[in-house]
Amino acid sequence: MTRHIRHAALFCALLLVALLVNAARVQVLHAGDYEANPANRRDAISRYRQPRGDILVDGRPVTGSRDTGEHLRYERTYTDGPLYAPVTGFASQEYGTTLLEHTEDGLLSGAAPLLAPLPRWNEFTRSRNAGGDVVTTIDPAAQRAAFEGLRSRKGAVAAVEPSTGRILALVSVPSYDPALLSGNGRTARAAWARLNADPDRPMLNRAVQRTYPPGSTFKVVTAAAALDAGVVKGLDKPTDSPDPYTLPGTTTRLTNGSEGCADATLREAFVWSCNTVFAALGVAAGVERMKDTALGFGFNDDGLRIPFPVARSTFDTRVDRAQLALSSIGQYNTRATPLQMAMVAAAVAGGGQVREPYLVERTTRSGGGTVSSAGSSPVRRAMHPATALRLRELMRGVVEDGTGRKAAVPGAVVGGKTGTAQHGLGNSGTPYAWFISWAQHEEDLEPKVAVAVVVEDAAANRREISGGGTAAPIARAVMEAVLKP
Structure with missing residues (x-):
C-alpha cells in the first residue's frame, strides 16, 4: 500500500x-x-477602464471622457473638435492615436512611468495611474480667428511667439470632429471610411504635415542671404537685374507681375515682389550661401518635433544656376510647411534668431503636480542682427506701402510679405496664396506674434488669387487676436 x-x-x-x-x-x-x-483584450480593457487625461488650452480642457458602460468603458470626447483637431489629433479605441493624443499617450492614459509613485509599482500592483494632463501653448482667440478666417477655403495657419517659440495657433481647413472616431462601433468605422475617402483630406494637418511652394514669401530668405553676403550694399541702391531676366545657361526669360523692376532697389523689389531681382540676387549669392541661410531658417531639417513630427521643408542644394534662380523665388523644388514660414517671419521679428517652435507648455499629474515643462527652446542664428533690422524695415514697407496693406492693424507695427505660388503641370493649378507677417504694439520693444497663412482655394478665379487679398486679412485677424489686451 x-x-x-x-x-x-x-x-x-x-x-x-x-x-x-x-x-x-x-x-x-x-x-x-x-x-x-x-x-x-486585457490591455485594451485596462487602458479604457478609467478616464483619459485632458489636453488643455488656456487652462481649459478641450478633451474629455465619456462612460459608455461597456468593456472598453471610457470613450474620448472633444470640445470644439474641428477647431482643435490639428492640435489634439484623435484617440480612438479602433484606430489608435495621432498628434498630441499620440505623442503624449503614455501620460494621458496613465501608463507613463513618471506617474507612478515608485519604480515598477504598477507592475507589482497590476494597476494604472490616473491619466495626466497636457497644457498647450495655444491662444484660443488666435486659434479661432485663424479657423474662422479660412472659413470653407482649404488652407492652413501657423502662429508663433518669436521670443520663445511658443505656438499660438495651428489651424488646418477642412477639418473634422475627432469624436467621430473615438469608439469602436459601426459609427466610428463609417466615419473612418468617409474621412479617408474624402478627396479634400480633412484629417491631413496642413499646417505641419503638408509642404507647399512658398512663392514670393521665400524672398525673405533670399534677401537675408544677399544682405549677409554683401551682394547688395543697401536697401536703396539699384541692383544689377534686367527685366526680363534670362535664366543662366538657358533662353528662358523670367518676367514680373508688376512694372518698374529693372535694376530696382532692394526696397522697391521687395515691396512690389520683383521676381527678376530676387532670382538674380539668389544666383549672385550662390548655392552655398543660399543653402546655409535656408538651413539657418530651418529648411532641410528632418528632426523638427513640436512634439509630433513636422514635415521637412526643402531647399534643393543640387541645382544649376537656372534652377537656383527659380529656387530663390520660392519655386522649382523649394517647399515649406506653414509652420516653417511662420518661423521665417519669427526670425526677422526676433533679430535674426530662430527658436525651435513647441506646442506643449507643461504636463501635469491628475492632481496638478508638474511632470515636465518646456523650458527654454534651442536658438540658432538665421542671419546677422543688422540684416534682420533691414528686413523688418522692408516687411513694414510691404504693409504700409505695398501689396500687404490688408494686414495693417490699427495701433500696431506690422511687417509682412505676400506670395502667390504657382504649381501643377505647367503651372496649371490655381495658385496658392501666401502671407507671412509679424506684429507688435507701437510701445512694445519686440514683436509678439509671427504668422504664416496659405490658402489653396481651387474654386477661385486665378486672377482673384493673391497673398495680399486672400491671405493677408486672415493674418491680420490672428495678429489682432494676439495683440488684443
Whole structure:
C-alpha cells in the first residue's frame, strides 16, 4: 500500500513540475506572442477602464471622457473638435492615436512611468495611474480667428511667439470632429471610411504635415542671404537685374507681375515682389550661401518635433544656376510647411534668431503636480542682427506701402510679405496664396506674434488669387487676436 502511495505522490509531483515548466514556458518564452494576440483584450480593457487625461488650452480642457458602460468603458470626447483637431489629433479605441493624443499617450492614459509613485509599482500592483494632463501653448482667440478666417477655403495657419517659440495657433481647413472616431462601433468605422475617402483630406494637418511652394514669401530668405553676403550694399541702391531676366545657361526669360523692376532697389523689389531681382540676387549669392541661410531658417531639417513630427521643408542644394534662380523665388523644388514660414517671419521679428517652435507648455499629474515643462527652446542664428533690422524695415514697407496693406492693424507695427505660388503641370493649378507677417504694439520693444497663412482655394478665379487679398486679412485677424489686451 505504501509503495502505491509513494508512486502516486511521485506522479503528482511530476505533474506539478510539468505545470510549473509549462507556466514558465508560456510566461517567459511566449509572453510576447500572447500579448500581441488580437484575441487578448486585457490591455485594451485596462487602458479604457478609467478616464483619459485632458489636453488643455488656456487652462481649459478641450478633451474629455465619456462612460459608455461597456468593456472598453471610457470613450474620448472633444470640445470644439474641428477647431482643435490639428492640435489634439484623435484617440480612438479602433484606430489608435495621432498628434498630441499620440505623442503624449503614455501620460494621458496613465501608463507613463513618471506617474507612478515608485519604480515598477504598477507592475507589482497590476494597476494604472490616473491619466495626466497636457497644457498647450495655444491662444484660443488666435486659434479661432485663424479657423474662422479660412472659413470653407482649404488652407492652413501657423502662429508663433518669436521670443520663445511658443505656438499660438495651428489651424488646418477642412477639418473634422475627432469624436467621430473615438469608439469602436459601426459609427466610428463609417466615419473612418468617409474621412479617408474624402478627396479634400480633412484629417491631413496642413499646417505641419503638408509642404507647399512658398512663392514670393521665400524672398525673405533670399534677401537675408544677399544682405549677409554683401551682394547688395543697401536697401536703396539699384541692383544689377534686367527685366526680363534670362535664366543662366538657358533662353528662358523670367518676367514680373508688376512694372518698374529693372535694376530696382532692394526696397522697391521687395515691396512690389520683383521676381527678376530676387532670382538674380539668389544666383549672385550662390548655392552655398543660399543653402546655409535656408538651413539657418530651418529648411532641410528632418528632426523638427513640436512634439509630433513636422514635415521637412526643402531647399534643393543640387541645382544649376537656372534652377537656383527659380529656387530663390520660392519655386522649382523649394517647399515649406506653414509652420516653417511662420518661423521665417519669427526670425526677422526676433533679430535674426530662430527658436525651435513647441506646442506643449507643461504636463501635469491628475492632481496638478508638474511632470515636465518646456523650458527654454534651442536658438540658432538665421542671419546677422543688422540684416534682420533691414528686413523688418522692408516687411513694414510691404504693409504700409505695398501689396500687404490688408494686414495693417490699427495701433500696431506690422511687417509682412505676400506670395502667390504657382504649381501643377505647367503651372496649371490655381495658385496658392501666401502671407507671412509679424506684429507688435507701437510701445512694445519686440514683436509678439509671427504668422504664416496659405490658402489653396481651387474654386477661385486665378486672377482673384493673391497673398495680399486672400491671405493677408486672415493674418491680420490672428495678429489682432494676439495683440488684443
